[in-house]
Amino acid sequence: MQTLPANIYSVASVREIDRTAIEDHGIPGYTLMSRAGAATFHAARRRFPDAKRWQVVCGAGNNGGDGYVVARLAAQDGIVVSVLTLVDPESLSGDAATAYGDFVAEGGVVMRWRGELDAEAELLVDAMLGSGLERDVAGEFAKAVAAINEHAARVLAVDVPTGINADSGARLGCAVKADMTVTFVGLKTGLFLDCAPDYCGELLFEGLEIPEQCRAGVSPEFRRIDDALVRDALPPRRRAAHKGDFGHVLVVGGGDGMPGAVRLCGEAALRAGAGLVSIATAPTHAAVLAATRPELMPHAVEAAADLEPLLEKADVIAFGPGLGRSDWARLLFEAVATDARAAVWDADALHWLAQQPNRADARIITPHPGEAGALLQKPTAEIQTDRLAAVQALQQRYGGVAVLKGSGSLISAGAEVPSICTSGNPGMASAGMGDVLTGIIAALLAQGLSLHQAALVGVEAHARAGDTAASKGQRGLIASDLIAELRDVINP
Known part of the structure; x- marks a missing residue:
């Protein structure tokens, strides 16, 4: 895990960095997803070493895909891990579908969200909505957010806590209150604004080995005051x-x-x-x-x-x-x-x-x-x-x-x-x-x-x-x- 960088970007700029890495530098999207999942898994093991029973709650898109990678690595490490999904896995596409398939191929079982979490879970991983959220969390996603916040387990959010607007930091209806958030590619403005710091917990960053040239042409929205x-x-x-x-x-x-x-x-x-x-x-x-x-x-x-x-x-x-x-x-x-x-x-x-x-x-x-x-x-x-x-x-x-x-x-x-x-x-x-x-x-x-x-x-x-x-x-x-x-x- 890297020291928090100085530059902080809009969601659109982070997506541009990600696109440049994939299209101009030839890094496969699934490679980046695998690195994100691995970074999250290792951060969880360091921060919550006594948690032996995990539950990963997945949505669609790359955030859900990251969650499936986390679950697969946890199972390989001997952790008792279960996965709940709020979307039909058959509807997944691209890298998220690949991550789901790899998890299932190694014996992973994915259950549909039925309104309840594993009462005995010691760590919950929020991989539901990520940085693309622009409207209020509603329906079953809102119920899942409430269940996570009411659970006794520690909570790790993947990239951005579900319910937080990654540009403004506003809470969109409701939001997961995490103990730790692991974010990728570039720091997002919303992680530092409005009420977001109350929901992120400890913030960690992983650049996913993306070359600095991919960030060279992208202007930050603001910068952290440098430690030095x-x-x-x-x-x-x-x-x-x-x-x-x-x-x-x-x-x-x-x-x-x-x-x-x-x-x-x-x-x-x-x-x-x-x-x-x-x-x-x-x-x-x-x-x-x-x-x-x-x-x-x-x-x-x-x-x-x-x-x-x-x-x-x-x-x-x-x-x-x-x-x-x-x-x-x-x-x-x-x-x-x-x-x-x-x-x-x-x-x-x-x-x-x-x-x-x-x-x-x-x-x-x-x-x-x-x-x-x-x-x-x-x-x-x-x-x-x-x-x-x-x-x-x-x-x-x-x-x-x-x-x-x-x-x-x-x-x-x-x-x-x-x-x-x-x-x-x-x-x-x-x-x-x-x-x-x-x-x-x-x-x-x-x-x-x-x-x-x-x-x-x-x-x-x-x-x-x-x-x-x-x-x-x-x-x-x-x-x-x-x-x-x-x-x-x-x-x-």
């Missing part, structure tokens, strides 16, 4: 370095009653390596911030004029944490909006930006889906339905770099192929996490990374720190826990 990105972007510091080499971040926010947001943002910027961090905040907060984190340099700001000398000293602006929607916040927005420095905008800065839209090439915006909806004047549900289109629309409308936060945060920098972060966990769905991300990205900008690079590295570092912090449990994880893990992440 943080390491390559943040090399060891030279011995003669001083704080001035690592930039001055100015955090602007913290309206009355909200000092915590700027404190989290400022401390995250320090922990992510910024040389200096100043905070422009409401007068009532300045003394408190200085007492609780002396490395921060808080400044009381009563009016926009108080902000001007602070802006002049800053290299990067982190704008929005705890800003609020008061007249004071509006005045700060008007002052920052005309500044040309590199900046990261989040939280209430995005509220004001939605009210007074403008483009800025030196700005990174980091909305969550609700904020993205306001920026694009669309319902949040519509943003979530097509997150890839949403992040691209945000970048086109507002310039610079757009980060659409959420499970599988997406980053768009215009002409570049969008990127997705596959690190992170549900424990990070708690207050202050966005403030921390803003501080991290701002610190990376201050250290000389480009807007796009700072967004990519910042999102990935934030997620990895969250994963480390969640090692003690996701529930109860708070933003300060993540900050405590940053140093290990940014010093690879």
Whole structure:
């Protein structure tokens, strides 16, 4: 089994790679199917070594064919395996028919689905519908999905869990909830979007020995942030370095009653390596911030004029944490909006930006889906339905770099192929996490990374720190826990 590759494709593009391998490179389709089935079988043996009784549930097409290969190999290995089919095997054609025939020729027995699974099965293999699904699962297929989800056995999905749209990640009516999914040829966009990650379980990839030339002419929809990105972007510091080499971040926010947001943002910027961090905040907060984190340099700001000398000293602006929607916040927005420095905008800065839209090439915006909806004047549900289109629309409308936060945060920098972060966990769905991300990205900008690079590295570092912090449990994880893990992440 291979490491997950960076490129992620549409279903149509994966089919084109498959076609090129067969027609232009002479790899028989049944050879690819046999490799897919073998990869799935070996993955199952490694992940579920104690499962001695398997049941494979097959549909039509290549997904069902993969299932018959899995069943044949399992039987050869001495596993007690049974196969249920939801279609008449006599209706199978092409490679799927060959796989069925090979299984039966070796003594395999295929039974029609009658509404029940093997109650004693220890592993269920979903080989029903695969990546071609475009309409809601219905009829006997829906009943089979329900039976699989209610069964006590572990579940392995072949290529894509039945019921998940392989392009959008949407659940089409109902879907198999797998413990592991083994996907082939190319990663599909839908495996990373919408609710799909909740149904895929552990995701494994097998390229089926398809030559890389088959992928050369096919453009990905987006890319996973490369595992080496943080390491390559943040090399060891030279011995003669001083704080001035690592930039001055100015955090602007913290309206009355909200000092915590700027404190989290400022401390995250320090922990992510910024040389200096100043905070422009409401007068009532300045003394408190200085007492609780002396490395921060808080400044009381009563009016926009108080902000001007602070802006002049800053290299990067982190704008929005705890800003609020008061007249004071509006005045700060008007002052920052005309500044040309590199900046990261989040939280209430995005509220004001939605009210007074403008483009800025030196700005990174980091909305969550609700904020993205306001920026694009669309319902949040519509943003979530097509997150890839949403992040691209945000970048086109507002310039610079757009980060659409959420499970599988997406980053768009215009002409570049969008990127997705596959690190992170549900424990990070708690207050202050966005403030921390803003501080991290701002610190990376201050250290000389480009807007796009700072967004990519910042999102990935934030997620990895969250994963480390969640090692003690996701529930109860708070933003300060993540900050405590940053140093290990940014010093690879």
